[in-house]
Amino acid sequence: MKSNITSNNNFLESRVSKLSTYIGIPIFGIITAFVFLDNDIAYFSIEFFAHMLISTIITSFYWLTSRWIVKKLWKKYPWHLEPLKHILIEVPALLFSAIAITSLSWLVFYFTREEMMWDTLKFNITIIILLVLFLSTYHEALFFFFQWKENFNKSAVLEKEKMEARYESLKNQVNPHFLFNSLNTLLSQVKENSETSNYIHNLSDFLRYSLQDDELGIKALNDEINIVKNYCFLQKSRFGKNLQLTMEVPAAINHFALPKLSLQMLVENAIKHNIISDEKPLYIRIYIKDEYIVVENNLQKRFEEESTKQGLTNIRKRYKFLSAKDILIQEKNDKFTVELPLLTITTK
Known part of the structure; x- marks a missing residue:
């Protein structure tokens, strides 16, 4: 559904952009032609129409260049994420393009016109600056509108998916009170500090x-690491020493957060899709790299187990709503790595 909304927005943006270009360039071409029209040029003469044509061509360069600059900056430095970089690059880029196009256009008139007076030159420069300012503002407003529309649609889809997920959770989950009461009853029947007792404790916590x-769907990094340890303890009862987990996460970065159970899902995927045996133990390493947490495992695929990549797709979708950064996936030689961007918990 989200991909359909994005494609529809892109289609609408393309249509509106093309339509405004086809209409806007001739209109502004004619307006600027009359603004810069010399008094000695007769209306509807050959020279008049030539002036109109050249003015429209030059206007198209201004229009398309300013649109290209704004579009590139919206992709690289969106206003809602990095406004300072956006404006600091946009202003010099627009000025440079305006100077370049204006210089070329003046070369066209150099051999056909008398030398411009200083007052005329100042007037022309003022009009060009106003034109470029208007065009850039128009294109910014257009991209603002489509960004707002896309964000609005994403919010609606996210709300719907959350409701569906909660409904599915209510349909499928066992009554938690009954489950935990049963585990506590079972725990009371086994010896404390025994292997069975530890297993039940970890299962209950998990x-x-x-x-x-959780309303926000994100948890503190420390909580996510602890739940991975619980999960691996449960799996070790099945695989023993053939499953090895190494944690290299300093306590100093525990103020970061992750989407809930995203780390556990990656560990689960590694166990699910790889061979684990005495001959081929599975080594899972979790460590920090820049502002990412990395889950890395040696690659020994179960060829009969075809991956749908649903788990990675779900994590990627959740990150689209939580961060500007995407998850990074790499399969290289005998290793498989997934890098999750660390999130910052904002407190009100």
Whole structure:
């Protein structure tokens, strides 16, 4: 659904942009032609129409150049994410393009016109600056509108998906109180500090964490790391020493956050899609790289297990609403790595 909304927005943006270009260039070409029209040029003469044509061509250069600059900056430095970089690059780029186009246009008239007086030159420069300012403002407003429309649609889709996820969770999950009461009853029947007791403790913690309803869908990094440790403890009861987890996460960065259970999902994917045996143990390493947390494992695929990549797709979708950064996936030689951007928890 989200991809359809994005494609529809892109289609609408393309149509509106083309339509405004086809209409805007001739209109502004004619307006600027009359602004710069010399008194000695007779209306509807050959020279008059030549002046109109040249003015329209030059205007098209101004129009298309300013649109190209604004479009590139919206992709590289969106206003809502990096406004300072956007404006600091946009202003010099527009001025440079205006100077370049104006210089070329004046060369065209150099051999056909008398030398311009200083007052005329100042007037021409003022009009050109106003034209470029108007065109850049128009294109910025157009991109602002489409960005707002896309964000509005994304918010609506996200709200719908959250409601659907909650509904599915309510349909599928076992009553938590019954589940935890049963685990506590089972725990009371086994010896404390035994392997079975530790397993039940970890299972109880994992299920409680999984069933918590979080409005924002993000958890502190420390919580996500602890739940991965719980999960790996449960898996080690099945795989033993053939499953090795290494954590290299300093305590100093625990103020960061991650989408809930995203780290556990990556570990689960590594266990699900790789061979784990005495001959081929699975090594999972979790470490920090710049402002990313990396999950890395040695690659030994189960060829009978075809991956749908649904887990990675879900994580990527969640990051689109939480961060400007995307997750990074790399399969190289005998290693598979996924890098998740660390999120910052904002407190009100």
